[in-house]
Amino acid sequence: MDSSSFLSCTTCGALNIAGSVSCLRCQHPLLLEAYAGSGMLFQNRYSIISKIGVGGFGAVYKASDTRQDDSLVAIKEACLRELTAQQAMEVADVFQREADLLSELTHPSLPRMYEQIREPERLYLVMDFLAGETLEDYQLKSPDRRLVLSEVFDIGLQLCDVLEYLHMHQPPIIFRDLKPTNIMRTPEGKLYVIDFGIARFFKPGRPRDTIALGSPGYAAPEQYGRAQTTPRADIYSLGAILHQLLTGKDPSESPFRFAPLRRASTHSPGSLNSSMVETMMDSLAILIDSMVELEQNKRPVSIAFVKQELHLLAKMWA
Numbered sequence: 001m002d003s004s005s006f007l008s009c010t011t012c013g014a015l016n017i018a019g020s021v022s023c024l025r026c027q028h029p030l031l032l033e034a035y036a037g038s039g040m041l042f043q044n045r046y047s048i049i050s051k052i053g054v055g056g057f058g059a060v061y062k063a064s065d066t067r068q069d070d071s072l073v074a075i076k077e078a079c080l081r082e083l084t085a086q087q088a089m090e091v092a093d094v095f096q097r098e099a100d101l102l103s104e105l106t107h108p109s110l111p112r113m114y115e116q117i118r119e120p121e122r123l124y125l126v127m128d129f130l131a132g133e134t135l136e137d138y139q140l141k142s143p144d145r146r147l148v149l150s151e152v153f154d155i156g157l158q159l160c161d162v163l164e165y166l167h168m169h170q171p172p173i174i175f176r177d178l179k180p181t182n183i184m185r186t187p188e189g190k191l192y193v194i195d196f197g198i199a200r201f202f203k204p205g206r207p208r209d210t211i212a213l214g215s216p217g218y219a220a221p222e223q224y225g226r227a228q229t230t231p232r233a234d235i236y237s238l239g240a241i242l243h244q245l246l247t248g249k250d251p252s253e254s255p256f257r258f259a260p261l262r263r264a265s266t267h268s269p270g271s272l273n274s275s276m277v278e279t280m281m282d283s284l285a286i287l288i289d290s291m292v293e294l295e296q297n298k299r300p301v302s303i304a305f306v307k308q309e310l311h312l313l314a315k316m317w318a
Helices: 085-103 135-140 149-168 231-247 274-291 303-317
Strands: 006-008 015-017 046-054 058-065 071-079 113-118 122-128 183-185 191-193
Touching (some): 071 085, 085 113, 085 122, 135 183, 274 303
Antiparallel strands (some): 006 015, 071 122
16 A cells, blocks of 8 residues: 555554544544544643634644633644645645745734644644634525625725735735635624635736636636736725625626626615615725726726725715
């Protein structure tokens, strides 16, 4: 059997069948999953509580930090043993990129990274534990999957704030994967942008990105190798999200095609008559239509401009 079919124990060195969570020889946990309820601490520090998410190459766990008054953290784990050499290199690169970016960013809508742990066949990132649910899950609970306009404005402005912080960084940081599943919402309505795996520093002068990355429906056309991604790629993604929240239509079902927003009805506050509502909705539609323009030069020049326009419309709606 190929050696990639085994997982070695970092404690005793025994080989175990790939996918095993505990070593058959010494019973030491091979994956974080085995720590839960075992009484053992990961890295002699973290008490694993439960698995809270699963990804393509690993999982995310909720844990308490015994050295910090049992404060809650999230630990992202990637197991490299079952991957090809190329896959392992790509996953390690994603982990390192996320660690490098988060370690130098400080914003109330970004999770803090506490430490990075590297083992021969496993990688870990220890970050803030964010209580709540993804924006996608939250939206699915709404009637017709549509949110009221006041809430859409609040979500849009929160996302503008964190994107503006990233874009103003030197060099600018392009998130490149803004979508509802990468946005956490707390029960109080506070948003966090998560998963910096494909974020990158903007490097002026390059004709195009070296590799196509992003999520269909939310990724701008230039992310498919047509040109280099700029901050306007994130503006496109935000426009796609705002359109989805207002219409309930998932953009991944028909990428680059957005139904006219003027047909989307919404409940207005009593202070606005029908004519004012129509004018305001037209202005919002024009803004979002410009954000999802296929040609990036036709999109708003900056996220600061989008933020200003949304703020003005939100004040009019209030």
